[in-house]
Structure formats: C-alpha cells, structure tokens
Amino acid sequence: MWRYTLKRLIQGIITVWFIATATFLAMHAVPGDPMSGDRAVSAEIRKNLEAKYGLDKPLSQQYVIYLGNLARGDFGISFTQQNREVNDIIREHFPVSATLGILAIVFASLGGILWGALTALYRNKLPDIVIMFFVILGISVPSFVFAAVGQLALVKLNDLLGFSLLPVAGWGTVSHMLVPSLVLGLGTMAYLTRLMRSSMLEIINSDYLRTARAKGLPATRIFTRHQLRNAILPVVTVLGPSIAGITTGSFVVESVFAIPGLGRYFVQAVQQLDYTVIMGTTVFFGSFLVLMVIIVDLLYGFIDPRVRLA
Amino acid sequence: MTTVQPQDIAAGPPLLEVDDLRVEFDTYGGSVKAVRGVSFSVAAGKTLAIVGESGCGKSVTVQTLMGLTPMPPGRITSGRARLRGVDILGRTEIGGREIRGREIGMIFQDPMTSLNPTMTIGRQIAETLEVHRGWSRKRALDRAVELLDMARIPEAAQRANQYPFEFSGGMLQRAMIAVAIACEPAILIADEPTTALDVTIQAQVLDLLSDLQRDIGTAIILITHDLGVVARMADDVVVMYAGQVAEQGSVEDVFYRSAHPYMLGLRAAMPSNSSDRRHRLLPIEGSPPDLFSPPTGCAYAARCPHAMRICSTTDPGAFSLGGGHTARCWLHGDKAPRVPQLAYAGAAPGLKA
Ligand SMILES: Nc1ncnc2c1ncn2[C@@H]1O[C@H](COP(=O)(O)OP(=O)(O)OP(=O)(O)O)[C@@H](O)[C@H]1O
Ligand code: SF4
Ligand SMILES: [Mg+2]
Numbered sequence: 204m205w206r207y208t209l210k211r212l213i214q215g216i217i218t219v220w221f222i223a224t225a226t227f228l229a230m231h232a233v234p235g236d237p238m239s240g241d242r243a244v245s246a247e248i249r250k251n252l253e254a255k256y257g258l259d260k261p262l263s264q265q266y267v268i269y270l271g272n273l274a275r276g277d278f279g280i281s282f283t284q285q286n287r288e289v290n291d292i293i294r295e296h297f298p299v300s301a302t303l304g305i306l307a308i309v310f311a312s313l314g315g316i317l318w319g320a321l322t323a324l325y326r327n328k329l330p331d332i333v334i335m336f337f338v339i340l341g342i343s344v345p346s347f348v349f350a351a352v353g354q355l356a357l358v359k360l361n362d363l364l365g366f367s368l369l370p371v372a373g374w375g376t377v378s379h380m381l382v383p384s385l386v387l388g389l390g391t392m393a394y395l396t397r398l399m400r401s402s403m404l405e406i407i408n409s410d411y412l413r414t415a416r417a418k419g420l421p422a423t424r425i426f427t428r429h430q431l432r433n434a435i436l437p438v439v440t441v442l443g444p445s446i447a448g449i450t451t452g453s454f455v456v457e458s459v460f461a462i463p464g465l466g467r468y469f470v471q472a473v474q475q476l477d478y479t480v481i482m483g484t485t486v487f488f489g490s491f492l493v494l495m496v497i498i499v500d501l502l503y504g505f506i507d508p509r510v511r512l513a
Numbered sequence: 514m515t516t517v518q519p520q521d522i523a524a525g526p527p528l529l530e531v532d533d534l535r536v537e538f539d540t541y542g543g544s545v546k547a548v549r550g551v552s553f554s555v556a557a558g559k560t561l562a563i564v565g566e567s568g569c570g571k572s573v574t575v576q577t578l579m580g581l582t583p584m585p586p587g588r589i590t591s592g593r594a595r596l597r598g599v600d601i602l603g604r605t606e607i608g609g610r611e612i613r614g615r616e617i618g619m620i621f622q623d624p625m626t627s628l629n630p631t632m633t634i635g636r637q638i639a640e641t642l643e644v645h646r647g648w649s650r651k652r653a654l655d656r657a658v659e660l661l662d663m664a665r666i667p668e669a670a671q672r673a674n675q676y677p678f679e680f681s682g683g684m685l686q687r688a689m690i691a692v693a694i695a696c697e698p699a700i701l702i703a704d705e706p707t708t709a710l711d712v713t714i715q716a717q718v719l720d721l722l723s724d725l726q727r728d729i730g731t732a733i734i735l736i737t738h739d740l741g742v743v744a745r746m747a748d749d750v751v752v753m754y755a756g757q758v759a760e761q762g763s764v765e766d767v768f769y770r771s772a773h774p775y776m777l778g779l780r781a782a783m784p785s786n787s788s789d790r791r792h793r794l795l796p797i798e799g800s801p802p803d804l805f806s807p808p809t810g811c812a813y814a815a816r817c818p819h820a821m822r823i824c825s826t827t828d829p830g831a832f833s834l835g836g837g838h839t840a841r842c843w844l845h846g847d848k849a850p851r852v853p854q855l856a857y858a859g860a861a862p863g864l865k866a
Contacts, residue, residue, distance in 0.1 A: 410626040416581055417621075418641045418692065419605075419614030428640075429629050436631075508631060508676040 208501060215493040222489035223273055226482050227266060235476055269482070278483030283475045289483035292468055297487070299374060300453055300464035306384035307449050311391035312442060316435060318392070319399020323434075326404065334396065341393025346386065346452040350459040353386040372461040383460045387452050391445045395438055402434040409433075432506075439503050443496035450488060526598065527554035528699055528732055529578075534592035536570075536577050539585060543805045547573045549756035550592070555700060555749075560726065560733040562743040562764070564779070565753035566801065571736045574753075575702045579613055580605060596699070615645045618693030618731075622705040624685035628677040634661070634688050635673030641695040660691040663728075665721060683714035687721060694725060701726075702734045707742070719746060740783045744768060749837075752776050755801050755812035758831070762838030770856030772832075772840035774817045777854055811843065819844060819852050834858040 253259045257268060272279060278289035318338070322331040354371060361367045369378050406412055407430065415429045454466035465484060472480035504510040536548040548570045555561045563571045576582045578594050578601065593600060596616060599607045610616055621627045628637055638660055639653035648656070654673065661669035664687040677685060686706060693701055703722065707715035723746060726733055735746055743750055743764065750767040752760040752775065760773035771777050781795040799816040802808050811817070814824040823843055832845035835858055843849055845857065 410621060410623055411629045413581060414619075414621065414627045414689070414692070415629070417579055417613055417619040418644075419611040420640065420644055424640075424644070428632070432631055433629070506631070509678045 204504065207504070208497075211497045211500060215490075215497055218493050219486065219490045220270075223270065223482070223486045224266075226485045226489075227269055230478055230482060231262060231265075233476070273486060278486070279479035281472075281480050282477045283472075283480075284477075289479050292480065293465060293484065293487055296463055296465040296468055299462060300450075300457065300466055303380065303384050303387060303457070303462065303464060304446070304449050304453055306380055307388035307391070307453075308442070308446060309388075310385055311388035311395055311445065311449070312438065314388070314392040315395025315399050316438060318396040319438075320403055320431065320434070322396065322400045323403030323407065331400075335400075338393045338396045341389050342397070344390075346390055347455045347459065349386045349389050350383075350456045353382055354459055357382055372459075374460075374462045374464075379462075383456050383462060387449055387456045390452065391448055395441070395445070398441060399434060399438050402437045403430065406430050406434050436503070436507055439499065439506060443499035446495045446499075447492050450492060528557040528597060529555040530593075530595045531574075531578065532593045532595075534574060534577065534594065535590040536573050536582060537588050537590055539588065544588075545804045546807055547756055547804060548577070549807065551751075551753070551756070551758055553749075553751045553758065553761060555732050555734060557699070557732055558726065558730045559748040560723075560735055560746050561749045561751065562735045562737060562747035563751045563753060564737060564740065564743055565759075566738070568801065568804075569753045570756040571753055572704055575619075575704060575734060575736065577602070579617060579619055579702065581613075581619075611645055614641050614698070615696045616698055617700045617702060618696070618698040619702040619704070620686070620689045620693045620706050623709045624682055624689050625677075625709070627689055628685060628692075630677055633674050633676055634680065638673075638688070638692050638695050641692060645696050656695070657691070660695055661688065663694075663725065664688065664691040665717075666691075683710055683718065686710060686714075686718050690718075690721060690725065694729060694731065697729050698731055700732045700734060702736075704736045705738070706735070708738065715742075722746070740768075740779060752779070755807060756804060757812060757841060758839075759813065759842075760838075760840045762834070762836065766834070766836065766838040766856075770834075770838070771854070772834055772838065772845065772856050773813075773842050774819050774844070774852070774855070775813050776840075778816075811841070813842075821849065832858070 250259070257265055260268075276290070278293070281287045281289060281292065284292075318334050322334045322338075325331045357369055357371050361369070361371065369382055370376075373379055412425065412429055415425045420429075450466070453464060454470050456462070457464040457467040458470060465488075468480065469484045469488070471477075472484065531554065532552050534548055534551045535546070538545040538547055551570070551574055553561065553563075563574070565571055573582060573587075577587070577589060580603070589602060592602070594602050596607060596612070601607060601612055604612065606612060607616070613619075628634070635654050635657045638657035639648075639650065642648045642653040642656055643650060646653075658669045658673045661672055666672050666684055666687055672680075672684075672688075677688075680688060686709075690701075690706075701722075706722070707718050710718060719742065722733060722735075725731070733746075735742070737743060747764045750761060750764050751758055752767060752773065754775050759775045760767055760771065762772075766772075767776060768780070771780060775797075778795075778797040782797055784794060797816055802812055802815065808814060808825065810823070810825040810827055811820070811829050814820045817824065821843060823846075827843075829841050829843045829846070831839040831841050833839050834845070834856065844852055844855060851857070
C-alpha cells in the first residue's frame, strides 16, 4: 500500500509538471498579451513592464524561471490587479470553490447511490422509468442551463412566496450554498445514478448474490451487506474524475450565482489574459484534481480488499 | 396425523420427495418447458446423483427446490416437494426452521465467483450461523474457523480473515462447502461442484464431501456430467433428458443394468480405463429437442438408435424394473423387440410403473 501511494504521488507530480508546461506553452502561443488590452500603452511603458515581468527574456529562460517559481509555490503577481499575489487570490477564493464543490460532490454521490439503488430495485417499474427520464435529462443538459433555470426557478419561488426563502445569488450562509451546489452536482448525480443502477443490476445476477440467497439470509441483509457495498465500488472509482467535471462546472455556476470563488477569477483572468493568474490557477486546479484522484484511489483501496492487500 | 404405512418403516421414509415437478420459463420466444414432470426421492444420509447433458434441467430442478429460480420468468406449473413429509415449494421455512441454508445447503459450480469479494471468508460462514442460530458474532466466527478446519483448509484461523481473492479455486470450493454445512443441513445440494476445478483438486473436494457426509450425516444431491464421479460417489442416480427423468435407480442398476437407450449412449460416450483397445468413444449424435415445443412422443426419439413407430407419437411414461429402477422407454413394453445391451424387468417384461 505504501509503495502504491508513493508511486501514485510520483505519477501525480509528473502530471502536474505536464499541465504546467502545457499551460505555459499555450499561454505564449495565443496572440496578444496582458499589455495589449483596451488601454493601449506606449512602447516605453511596455518595455519597462516586459522587463519587470521577465517577458523580454527568451522563452526557454522564461520557462526555467517559471518552473523554479512553481517549485517554490510562488505563482507570481497578477498583471491586472496591482500588487496582488496569485497566492493571495487562491487563498482567499479557493475555500469558497472548495465548499461549493464538496457540497456538490456530496449531493451527487448520495443522490446517485440512492436513485441508482432505487431504480435497480424497481427495475422497469414506474419509479425506475421516472428517475431514468431525469437521469437522461441530467446527463444531456449542460450545467449552464441548469444554473440559469435553477436561478430563474428560485426567483419565481421567492416571488410566489412573497418573501425570500433562499437567496438568488451571492455567498455567505448555508442558504446561499444549497441551490448552486445542487445545480453543480446534478450532471454528476445523473451519471452516478446510471452507473449505480447498472452495477446493482449486474450484482443481482451475480453468483455470490445467489449464494447469499441460498444461505437463507434475510432480503435486507442481502441488500445491504452483499449488494450495496459491492455496487458502490464502481461509483467510487469514478468519483475522482467526477471532481474534475464538477470543477469545470463550477466556473459557470460561480459566474451565474455571483459566487466569489476561484472559478470566477479564472474566467476573468482568461478574458484579460492575466498570464500569472491563468497559469497559477490552472496549475493549482490541476494539482488539486490530481490529488483528489489519488485520494479517491486510495480510498477505493480501503473499500475493496483486492486493491488494499494487493 | 399421517398414518405410518408398514412399507415406510421397512424402507425408512425418504427425507426429500419430489413429485411430478414441472417448471416453465416465460420468454419472448414462448415458454421454455425446462422441467417436465420430475420425480425422485432422497434418503437421509445418502447421495443422489443427477446426470444429463447441458440444458436438460438439472440446475433448474434443484434451484426450484431451494426457491432460487427467479419467478418471473420462472413458473412452477405443477408438482410437489416434501421434506420430511412437509411441503417446501413456495415456502421459506418449515416448522420455524429456514429451508435455505439451514435445512438445505447449496454449493455451486464456480467457486471463484460464488463468494462475496469484499467480505472475509470467516464472516461469510459466520453470517449463516448468526442468522439461523442467533449466535453472537464472536461465537459464529469461532465456529467458522472450526468449519474451515473441517473443510481441510490449513491455518484456518488466519484464512478466516482473508478475502476470496486470496484463496485458490480448490480452497474456495472448500470454503463454500464450509458455508453450506455451517448449520448442518439435512441435505447438501452440489451443482457441478468440481467442474471448474482441475483433476487432482476435484478428487480432494469429492473426498471432503463424502467424509463430511459421514461425519454430519447429511444427504447429498450431486449434479455432475462426469459418470466417473457418479460411480464413485452416488447411491442412487437420476438420469435426466430434456426436462424429464429418462432412467433412475440405484447406481448399480443404472450403470450395470441400464434400461434406457440414452443411458447406454452416455456409457458408450464415457472414457473408460479398461484395457480393451478396441473400445472407442461414441458420441451421441444429434442434439436434445427444443424445449419450447417438446415432442409429443419420447423426447429421445430423434436420436435413439432403437426408435420405433410408437416412440414419436406417444410418450412412453416410466416403466418399473423393480427395486425403484425405472426407465422411460417403450422398449419395456410387451410387444417391443429385445435389445441385447438393455436390462429388462426380471423375466417378464412390461410392468408399467
Ligand atoms: N431464467 C431463465 N429463463 C429462461 N430459460 C431458462 C432460465 N433458466 C434456465 N432456463 C432454461 O432451462 C433449461 C434448463 O436449464 P438448466 O440450467 O437447468 O440446465 P442444466 O441441466 O443445469 O445444464 P448445465 O449442465 O449446462 O448446467 C435450459 O434450456 C435453459 O435455457
Ligand atoms: S421410447 Fe423409443 S425412442 Fe425413446 S428411448 Fe425408448 S426406444 Fe428410444
Ligand atoms: Mg446447471
């Protein structure tokens, strides 16, 4: 298990390096730079700025400096927000995104397991058909539509009630978090429901469930001890990649619900070609995702003895 | 109150009696008549072997007894099964005792997939005892170790804490046996228990089964394709063909006084270690009938070398040869020609069962 953990960590570091390099190259491949925005700067100021940020050096040298800074955890200073360190931006706004994301994942996995188990229990009966209809909707409709529709529904609901039951936008209290995280988790929930359903159905026909029945165990025990636990395994394996999906979804949801998360900053930075913020947040998000996938894999090991003990 | 008949005392009442069991499956293509009137009985502490080619209804028969046949699509269209005289079909318990796991234990063909991959072997054995005997987890686990030991698993105490993937196939089948006998069932059903194992392991597992049978006195219903296994293990044999019993009787009768052409065919197809160099394996040509619409006459008629005109039009029914030996074949009728290899009832043929 330790060897495995170490191996995964090294793989993770290589992945992050890859992300960092790709971001760097992409950044320098796009036309324009932070100084060529709406406010044109004179050639002289431009030269000074380039010198300040090291943009006048050859690309290879810039790359080495960039990697060196990354290794020290220094993402540099924002181009567009004077004297604001990228690290500060991350420190301030990431917790908001993380809270939103964690809530979304919790919604998605609990919902996915619950609905998936239900559809399998009521296979081809009404609850299954109804839930699977929503699942197809959830998988095929992109998250920005859910975000907009969710917000609109909230407005209508508050109008109807005559008072504000849940806030329509913003951040701060639990009531701010509910709808955005639900909206953010919906697509993943739908996907996990489908996965859970098929893994439940596969296990219903498995040899070991037949053994459990032949042992004369009560139905509830067969369901919880033998079916559910094994059916959850595939769901856990995709949780890591699902976190990636939720992260990208959060860019949209944060913008729609005016949530001061890192995703919103990222989108802004891209619009303004704020090199350091883009590269910093991309590498940060990348490392975060890689770490999450590793954690989920290790977690999986604890549930599945075949992985834990191998 | 049931009155005890004198002949019952003499023979000892059978532990399990299956009478005219019929099972169908409703499918899109129509209904599959998988079991078409199967009757047999199992005596306490004895071994009954069920043989017959793939798809003839062996598994469906025993799984129906256990209530494991999925319904729907399955349907019991007639028949009874009595354990110690009490009906068990469609019931989960008799006299407060669970049928599955407690009265009847079962092991399956593929040990690699028949145990829960995420539960320790010990827990999977203990679970049965907790549920059926109400034992504490600790007590049940202790017993699980003993059972593994009885199943000849070395270092049973450590093994109990391991997961199925840490066991070899042969050891898993032994662990399965430990699961099945945990509550000392009256009957152990083994559905092709050695088919998935290699030959040396097969012998060990079969030895284990017969030793356990002697120790705890359980009856065994053994399903197999292997006539060698039948000869070695069984007291009685049921030969099934296309959902029916073609021939049944004691192992000596069925093997050495075979009364059904299908059984003769099976014997000819069986490799023997006789020194007779001219002995050639003769496969039975053709394939079993379509169970969606089984033939009205003898099910074996299309493949039988001795088929007569009556065979394809009228079902022979079971002829008795005495001593519980029956054969479902017109050759035992009064006017049928004599087939030299076939055994007949005494001197006088044609005693209808
Ligand atoms: N769930 C089911 N639905 C439809 N048909 C079924 C079902 N289960 C069994 N059958 C049919 O019942 C017949 C008997 O099957 P069964 O499994 O009892 O055969 P078997 O004698 O055990 O064969 P094998 O030696 O291959 O195990 C087969 O024709 C099979 O297709
Ligand atoms: S009844 Fe006829 S066809 Fe059937 S086994 Fe006997 S001889 Fe052959
Ligand atoms: Mg079978």
